[in-house]
Amino acid sequence: MIKSTKDFIQVLKNIDKNNLKPLYIVNSEQSYIIDQFVEKFKSMIPDDLKSFNQFIFYDHDSIAEDIISVANNYPLAGDLKIIIVKTADKMINKFELFQKFIDKSSNHCTILLCLNGKKIDKRKKKIIGSAILIEVQKIYNNQLSDWIIYIGKINNLNFNYEIVEIIKERTGVNLSKISNEIKKISLMNHDEFSEKELIYRFFGINNEYNIFELQKELGNKNYDKVFRISKYFSENSKKYPPQLIFASLHNYFLNLFQIKSNINLNYTEISNLTGIYQHFILDDFKKISNNFSLREIVNILGVIKTYDAKSKGLKKDKYYDSELLQFISEIKN
Template identity: 30%
Template sequence: MNEINDIVADIKRKILKPIYFLMGEESYYIDQISDFIEKNVLDESEKGFNQQVMYGRDVTIEDIIAAAKRYPMMAERQVIIVKEAQDLSRTIENLASYAENPQPSTVLVLNYKYKTLDKRKKLYKIIAKNGLIFDSKKLYENQVSDWIRRVLNGKKYQIEPKAALMLIEFLGTDLSKISNELNKLVLILPEGTIINDKHIEENIGISKDFNNFELRKAVGEKNILKSNRIINYFAENPKNNPLVMTISLLNGFFTQLLFFHGLQDKSKKSVASALGINPYFVDEYFLASRNYPIQKVTSILSFLRDADMKSKGVGANQSQEDILKELLFKILH
């Protein structure tokens, strides 16, 4: 995050690099930097002749180099943005000849999503020397809640931990998807709102009562009635509640619970840090540890592995609903 802030701050001060190579698994930050350059480097009066957007599937490296070598018209510089540059991955090293001596009046931006340059090769080394390389890494799941909170704080909103977890469960760790949903909430809800699970249910369509977060909580409490109600809802709405996601979440929970059993320091702060969770959820692990001794947790992890294999059609011919019901019965009894 600090690296992005530094890049943006330099652009605002007109401290510009001749090449910005934006690469990596997390497309959100690539788009944020690229869009900021597109909107802010040139004045509106300069953009018509001096700003060009290309797409990797439509051009060659030679096309990009030819455009980059041109001089700007009635402006100090030109901006060339190559979106989906990963489509040029087979020939991307051919850009090295230009990167060795880039046109100083050109700002060349390459959005190289879901891939990275080989650090051992010539192009990476040259751009690192003469331009800027930004590697946009995926956040871990336990980092996304803090990211959501920071984004909303910047917009003068807050969010409850459960609501943040519901978003992550439903949308995964794709920051672009999460950002889109947060923008919807900000448009709908008044400034200063503390976003809760009801807001998520009403405005995004995620059930606050029947989701994997609530299933995990019910299982941890050994609440058989609530667990069965949730999995029956899942069976009626399989598209919104895929079995693979449920198994993954339960596996993560019981893996953390196994780790919890082995902790020497079980203070709330220490547990939250060791498990990489929000302190808000620590009490669930204390309760679950009483309901599931370490030997039972080990067995449950085995049940989860078997269910995962069955869900992929290995070793059994069962419906997704039957696999989930069988799994829950084994966990809860």
């Protein structure tokens, strides 16, 4: 099970052309992760042999029997054939056929089935027991930092905590979108601007009024600045919808709660708990957590939950944009 970029990198590294298995199954809701495995397998066939030994099928216009038939034929040139089946969710019901292929395989062909997060029950997993099954844990907002920093590094960009939070705020939990935006940023002029300035210019962000600044000033209990930022947000609610603000603050204070209530855990243990794998980010949270008692954090999470529900229309009373200031007053007290 892939739970972090560390797991992801190791699994990719373990796929060795000289020691390939007949069948790999990658299962992830994130098209970015699937694409990385697809590219890994594509790279195993030289360009001059791709037209002979590389086949790409799509679930909606393919049947398992045809795929197995192609797989059973020996390569026309070279010694390896790669078959990639994209959006292969329907192939789960044909696992018996693929297991028969594995049983008869002579190592001349490897099949990659790409599933889009489709749940595979225990019975199906048992049927296909000889395959290499690579499952990716669902990625939530509070686990994105790890992936943003990784994607930044492979594009020669080093992101600090502030930049990571801004990218999370602007892209959501979509690694393909994050990757595309970071690639565009990497093409901008690095000589003239710092990475922080590149991010602010690319996303058109106000340097003083943004959700990261709100989090930072709340963490430092600098309420004069918090009220100024909140007033700006309440006057520009289309650009800064309350649902986005409350979701971001909930994740922020939830991380503080998890770190504050497990202060004796080591880095590995707290990373597994929070989904944050960068020590410098964890150190920031540990430092900020000293500004609050556990009771304060629990109370703040409760207030966030109430206002978040109200902003989504889940409460009887209507939410007004000016209530963001009222929310800040409540958590201050």
